[in-house]
Amino acid sequence: MPRQLSYAEQVEVFRRLHGANPHPKGELEHVNAFTLLVAVALSAQATDASVNKATRDLFPIADTPQRMLALGEEGLIPYIKSIGLYRNKARNVIRLSEILVERFGGEVPSSRAALESLPGVGRKTANVVLNMWWGFPSQPVDTHVFRVGNRTGVALGNDVVAVERALENHVPVEFQQLSHHWLILHGRYTCVARKPKCPACLIRDLCTYEEKTPE
Known part of the structure; x- marks a missing residue:
């Protein structure tokens, strides 16, 4: 060893x-904290290139939790269908958008515990957001x-x-x-x-x- x-x-x-x-x-394309969070969540067991290809059409119309909720799970699926585990990921993205609106005023939180409380957000995803958006040395x-x-x-x-x-x-x-x-x-x-x-x-x-x- x-x-x-x-x-x-x-x-x-x-x-x-x-x-x-x-x-x-980082090679995941994003325009704000929410799109970074979604992109990293979508990248689990998928390549950054495949996620970027999907989100280039998605993020112009759903770049906030509110706009993602307006799109809905069935509306989201066609955008991310080329990504592995897309149905489960669509469910998680819509649910985490709901929680962001209900509990965090539509803003992406800056604490690991809060981020990890969101569906589909594990330690790695939380650390990426903390590092790349909030500037923590995670x-x-x-x-x-x-x-x-x-x-x-x-x-x-x-x-x-x-x-x-x-x-x-x-x-x-x-x-x-x-x-x-x-x-x-x-x-x-x-x-x-x-x-x-x-x-x-x-x-x-x-x-x-x-x-x-x-x-």
């Missing part, structure tokens, strides 16, 4: 990732972050909560706000699940993964 990188190694990892991409951004852990964290030694853990805690504990403070973006992008395009692109990796010499893909 890879070892946890030292503080000095962590600094160098994120210094290089920052140097290559100083302003990383650490969303998706499959890419989990894989890269464990494979490289940046953040070791047997489950997503353990990796989240490891990121909070080990990523240097100055990089915490954007660290999950760098790790997601690194996992999506370089440190891929099968046959990682080690020869092209910026942090190959720092990574503790033993089965590196050869030149």
Whole structure:
């Protein structure tokens, strides 16, 4: 099993990732806190590209909880039918819109507990909204972050909560706000699940993964 990188190694990892991409951004398209929340909820077990394709037509007509409720579950389904688990997701989006109107005055809350009380919103989704919209240094852990964290030694853990805690504990403070973006992008395009692109990796010499893909 890879070892946890030292503080000095962590600094160098994120210094290089920052140097290559100083302003990383999430790839889910959104226009406000509500559309970000919906997009992340829709992205469970789906690609960002498939969600963006669906929401480009959806969000111009349903960019608030009130407008989403006016559309209704049956009206929402045709927009998201290309996304996996679309019926369950449509039900959750309409119900969370109702709760936002009834309990939160139509606004997306800025607390993890409140966000996680919404249907279809788990810890990862809550952390994405807290980080990307509210500016908290929360650490969303998706499959890419989990894989890269464990494979490289940046953040070791047997489950997503353990990796989240490891990121909070080990990523240097100055990089915490954007660290999950760098790790997601690194996992999506370089440190891929099968046959990682080690020869092209910026942090190959720092990574503790033993089965590196050869030149």
